[in-house]
Amino acid sequence: PECGCEAAGASASASGSGGGTSDVSQVAPQASAAQQQMSPQMLLAAVAAMSNACCDGGCVEVHPDGRILRVVGGAAFGHPADQLGGVCLWELSFPDDRQPLMQTLHALLATSSSSASNAEGVRSLRVLxxxxxxxPASSQSKVTWMDxxxxxxxxxxEHTLLLSSRCALQPKNGLDCFRVFACGPSEGQ
Structure with missing residues (x-):
């Protein structure tokens, strides 16, 4: 069964683990006025907490329909692992990146499953x-770049996808968009 998240691509809100809803249009990727007034130590502690939550638990196994099957670690994308079982990955994606992410993951599954007997098939990608x-401290979602x-x-x-994510810096030079890179050993080696 499909997780029904394809229709969520047009939605501009995200539900958090507390059941509250935050409007994505109010959560800018730039620092808020409150963040700009934080001391360097407080800002560093906040960034470290977010980074640790992401890097320590940003590994999820996803069904082809987008449902999160399991979380490796205590959390992923800031959510506790026990609250992510069955949640659709597309609902956690930034609205502008949902469709390209869905297409990329489905294409990777199709390529890898059609080349199951072919060792040269693409099995891994890197996505920004x-x-x-x-x-959780602010009970809202923040748009965050992920590698x-x-x-x-x-x-x-059964075909599934394993996503290992970590927080990334926002791209520079106007390249503020979804990107896919080759991953794995170089061809010809």
């Missing part, structure tokens, strides 16, 4: 994208 990272390695997995005839 935005997620709605849950900040994600996506691996297509097959076990027991």
């Amino acid at each position: 994208h935005r997620m709605l990272f849950w900040l 994600t390695i996506v691996n297509a997995c097959t076990h027991g005839g």
Whole structure:
């Protein structure tokens, strides 16, 4: 069964673990006035807390329909692991990046499953994208750039995706968009 998140691509809000809703249009990727007034120590502590939450638990296994099957670690994208089972990855994605992320993950699955007997098939990609990272202290989501390695997995005839994400810096030079990169050993080696 589809998780029904494809229709969520047009939605401009994200639900958090507390059941509250935050309007994405009010959560800018730039620092807010409150963040600009924070002392360097407080800002560093906040960034470290967000980074640790992301880097320590940003590994999820995803069904082809987008449902999160399991979380490796205590959290992913700021959400506690026990609250993400069955949640649709597309709902946690930034609205502008949902469609390209869905297309990229489906293409990787199609390529890897059609080349199951072919060792040269693409099985991994690196994706730079935005997620709605849950900040429990403020009970809202923040648009956060993520650097994600996506691996297509097959076990027991079932195809899934393993996403290992970490927070990333916002791209410079006007390249403020979803991007996909090759991942793995170089060809010809």
